[in-house]
Amino acid sequence: MPVLLHLDASMDPAGSRSRAVSAALAEAWRSVSADHTVVRRDLHADPLPYLSDPALHWPPRLRPPGATPPADQERVQQEVLDELLAADAVVIGAPMYNYSLPATLKTWVDYIHVPGVTTPFDVDSQPLAGRPAVVISSRGGIYDPGTPTAGWDHEVPALQVVLGEALGMAVTVLTVSRTLAGFAPALADQIDTAQTEFDAAVQRAGELGRELGRELEGAAPSA
Template identity: 40%
Template structure:
């Protein structure tokens, strides 16, 4: 039975969060295509995990909460991460979760294999950071996650991006509303399609 680990980190509820809407579309499509699978959900905004401290890092045995988080990550065949961009990078709650599950000798490093595990990142941002835009090069959200999860852990990573989410509340961005609507539609469609693809791989 395949396991989906669904992580959300947006501060906002579903109706006000681009990343939550994308992860919600993905999870619902995955559940419909793979009803025999199971889902582990973690809402890091509602229930943040603690930042690493010296006691956790130097403990002779892995503390209970860290063990629980690592075990969830290890158990998952597919990890879905909602990662809105806050001040050009990921939410601190998501960084705290990553710090807890990244453990040398357990989840990465020599002799560690996570073969078969896949990552899908649902990214959202208020503006656009594509090449040629004024903020190009300021994306320390998906770039960081791809380096850590893809390059360090050696996992296949797919990024689904929804951009220009602030057009609905920022009058100065009114002319970009059509592009924002297109991005919303494309990201939700891709989320549903990607979920079906992953479900087929895990069937």
């Protein structure tokens, strides 16, 4: 039973572009077969509590002596780790907020990036290596290569480092830029380009959902 973990973080449930694109991928995944399952986690509607104890960055064997992280956060961490490890693929709707990740998504990352568990540290542990992760980054402005703000995107690079380098996942990024084109006067001439980019992302998400779903057809439950 192939499982897709579908995460969203936009605080705009009605008009969100990243939600629309991640939903297109999830719908395409489901269309592959009745066995293709989607596990949904809405990080905005049901935010995870912030980590309040540094011991939670480490598995129990690597925590300082006497560390007693909050039991409720330990439970949350186990839940989100189990959910991620059981997924054959992940899609993440990731709006850009202040050139970076939404706090809700960052908190999820804080829970699942655990040295010695999801990334190599004292043991060579990288259980998610090679598993597909599709990041859908929606942003109001323009950060395309060659533009004056090309270096201002601190969202996609951070997710590529954590998911791709540290966890070893096979990361694909779909960007939906210029989403404020109909609202910000400075982007008024970008409305058509914004729509074209959004339409292309929806289409590509559908293709990816079907491609990944077919590749993983018959996948045994993971981890």
